[in-house]
Amino acid sequence: MNSTIWLALALVLVLEGLGPMLYPRAWRRMVASLSQLPDNLLRRFGGGLVVAGIVIYYMLRKTIG
Template sequence: MLVTLLTALAVMLVLEGLFPLAFPSHWRKMFERLTRLADGQVRFMGLMSMLTGLILLFVVL
């Protein structure tokens, strides 16, 4: 179980690092725009991300 969790975390970190590695200026602009969003918008994006991940887990498992 722990190995699977750490593997998933490692894959997530690799995927998260691809965009800033390949396109640093675009990533910086996107990050600046994200900091200007309201808290409710950020929470909604987090909720949608979590729901998408849960749905993907149910489909895969």
Template sequence: MTFWDVLPVAVALVFVIEGVLPFLSPRRWRQAIATIAQMEDRHIRNFGLGSMLFGLFLLYLVN
């Protein structure tokens, strides 16, 4: 498998996973978005960095 074979599958899975919470609990999802909107940029960046590092770690474990 090449990168270009796997990329569309990975993007599709991101959409599926991202859609689970709004589908199951739209009220809590809306509250979470409102809370995130009030956070400082620094906290959001740190969360994003942590998410990326965790994702890289999982990719390392899988491969």
């Protein structure tokens, strides 16, 4: 795999870990409220995040190299 992908994955893990580490109560409330949402809304949200990530990746890839 490309080293850029591994670096991006590492950055995602760091950012995802900051929420529960710094704000455990707020993170727990957020997860509890997300678990109450309907499946189709969660799928749309996840799909939007995937599309945003792909767009950002390609924009940076084009800019950097």
